[in-house]
Amino acid sequence: MSSDRAAERFEALLARAHEQLGIAVYDGLMSAGGPPELRDPDQMLGRLLASVHRRTGDAVVGRLARSRRGPSEPAGVGRAAPAEGLLMRRSASVRLKYREQAMNCARQYWPLDVVQVMGAAVDAVQKLIAGLEEEMLPDATRDRLLRVSSSLGRVLALPQHVQLPPALGGYDYVQEVEDYLSTCTWRLVAQARRSKQLLDGELAPYFHAAEISWLGMLEVSQDLGDDLDMAHREALSLSRAVAAVEEASTDFRGADLQLVDLDGVDLEGIRWDASTGWPPEWEKRIWKASLAAGTGQGELIVGAEPSDSTVPADI
Structure with missing residues (x-):
């Protein structure tokens, strides 16, 4: 070396x-x-x-x-690992304390299933390409593309990054969640914007032309299909980011929470197991409010209300 x-x-x-x-x-x-x-x-x-x-x-x-x-070599020193792992590495007590803010942040960046939206857009354009290759356009093609354009508009309405006040040392957990989600969203919105511009600005005018240019329309459709494929991949990345935030906000199996002040903390939906340490005054309440997750691995889920049945202590 x-x-x-x-x-x-x-x-x-x-x-x-x-x-x-x-x-x-x-x-x-x-x-x-x-x-x-x-x-x-x-x-x-x-x-x-x-x-x-x-x-x-x-x-x-x-x-x-x-x-x-070298001047053109990208800086790799200090490059962060994927945020999915970094969020779970944060202190369990901090993840629990700020779980409601983190979950609300995830909901803001996931107001609709963008994976489904982008997948439907890809399918619509692929059907258009298949028709153009046969020099046939079904009557519903234009309406289908209008729906695609409308769906892309909904993606463009995803929230923009909100700059939070600087935190001690720059390590604020909620800020880290916000940065992670907004980075994935920015990439998705940028790709969706390019796709919508291509659809509205170059493909749509062909439907108003006196005579269809099959070759020109096919070339634009293929470019649009490539752009939408990339947008679909970015939608998958955002989906994984949201899932990572939800995981960090709900998975407390094996965590030591004995010193955490649980007053006012929403515990519904938290996953835990027998190795999770709760404050002594909360332990009985947690057991009574929990149900077995049914995974066969001793996993429990905190419910909204105390359960009528008691979870076996040796689960």
Whole structure:
């Protein structure tokens, strides 16, 4: 391994370690109710920790700036892993505390099933291409394409990124969820916009021409089909992102929640098991409100109301 390659790997490890340290500090503070009111001895320790973290960050940034890369080479140091895994790595107490905000965020970015919408658009254009290759256009073709254009308009109405106030260290959990969903949505909306422009601006005028140009219409339709295929893939990415947020907001199997203040927290739909640690005063209530998930793996789901039957303790 070359020395440059070894240096890059070392710098990537430093950047990753610094990021994880910041997340751990932030999650620890927020799960305990936010930054504590410091007394004099605590202030010295807190300032020392903050100084160490800041100096570590400065050192990492300095090393990255001095790294020897070509001008056209993309920066790979510190590149985040897929957000599906990162969300589940966050502290269970923080995921539980902010689960309602995270779920609401996911619902805002998933007001309609975009996978179904884009899949129907792809099917409609593929049928158009098949007809054009046979030089036949069914009577309903134009109406079908109008519906596709309308569906793309609904995709374009998906929410734009909302910039939240900067958080301590930049590790706010809700901000991370928002950034993840908005990035996937941005890619989908950009591809849907290109598809709609091609459909409305280049394909639709052929239906108003005095004579159909079969070859020209076929070429535009094929380009539109390619664009919609890409949009469909972006819709699948957004679907996976929403599922990852929901998973991080509901899966607390094996989590240690004994020190979490559960007052006011919506627990309905949470998945847990016998290894999940609840606050002692909540344990009986959780068991009574839960039902077996039926997966055969000892998984339980918290219901909206206490159950009339008792879940076996040895499930």
